[in-house]
Amino acid sequence: MKTRIKEYRLKRKLTQEELARKVGVRRETIIYLEQGKYNPSLKLAYDTAKALGAKIDDLFIME
Amino acid sequence: MARNKSKSSDKLGLGLKIFVTVLVLATAVVYIWSVLNNGGNIIAGLFSPLLIIILVLVLMTPMIISMVKDMKHELPIQDEMSKELMTKSSSIAFFISIYYLLAIAVFEDRISSLLGMTELIARHAVELGIMGMAIIFAVTYFIVRLRMSKK
Numbered sequence: 001m002k003t004r005i006k007e008y009r010l011k012r013k014l015t016q017e018e019l020a021r022k023v024g025v026r027r028e029t030i031i032y033l034e035q036g037k038y039n040p041s042l043k044l045a046y047d048t049a050k051a052l053g054a055k056i057d058d059l060f061i062m063e
Numbered sequence: 064m065a066r067n068k069s070k071s072s073d074k075l076g077l078g079l080k081i082f083v084t085v086l087v088l089a090t091a092v093v094y095i096w097s098v099l100n101n102g103g104n105i106i107a108g109l110f111s112p113l114l115i116i117i118l119v120l121v122l123m124t125p126m127i128i129s130m131v132k133d134m135k136h137e138l139p140i141q142d143e144m145s146k147e148l149m150t151k152s153s154s155i156a157f158f159i160s161i162y163y164l165l166a167i168a169v170f171e172d173r174i175s176s177l178l179g180m181t182e183l184i185a186r187h188a189v190e191l192g193i194m195g196m197a198i199i200f201a202v203t204y205f206i207v208r209l210r211m212s213k214k
Contacts, residue, residue, distance in 0.1 A: 017136060017138070020138055021138060024139055024142070025139060025143070026133055026138055026140070026141075026142050026144070027133075027136075027138060028145075029143075029144040029145075032144060032212070037211060037212060038211065040143070040144075044143055
């Protein structure tokens with residue numbers, strides 16, 4: 001799975017810590033999400049997309 | 064509202080972990096004090112309870128430090144990924160531990176001769192069991208985490 005979380009986060013000028021705080025997860029989780037190493041729950045995917053002003057489809061690309 | 068609830072459960076979780084660690088530390092102090100009072104050697108025996116105490120402290124301290132750091136930055140100390148990691152490693156460690164305890168029971172004679180004992184007394188078997196389970200959990204947690212980062 002590829003993600004565009006980092007790209008959207010940088011567009012919004014957010015740090016990993018700020019995004020983690022917005023979404024309500026640990027910073028480590030954001031790191032794993034950005035690297036596509038963690039499959040988030042639908043809720044976390046939705047919350048991340050909402051925090052970045054994007055759609056889930058835009059953030060997560062299934063290969 | 065939900066965030067406040069999770070914050071208080073975070074604090075409770077951290078408090079519990081600190082409580083257990085303090086309990087382990089207190090046990091260590093009492094153990095050392097009682098051994099020294101009886102003129103014994105603290106590191107006597109391979110399965111000295113001191114080893115178990117050190118192992119627990121080594122496992123708990125980094126976890127508590129990381130939790131306190133997260134709390135300072137107003138981040139949750141537990142989230143769905145850390146819970147998943149803990150659930151996965153606990154369940155794997157549980158099954159391995161069952162076979163490990165079974166192995167201690169089955170190979171009791173061989174283990175006691177390997178350790179230079181005539182027989183494996185209950186106390187040593189329990190110490191061997193607890194220490195082994197702690198090591199199994201630590202190794203499993205490390206492997207599950209490593210596999211996740213290599214995905």
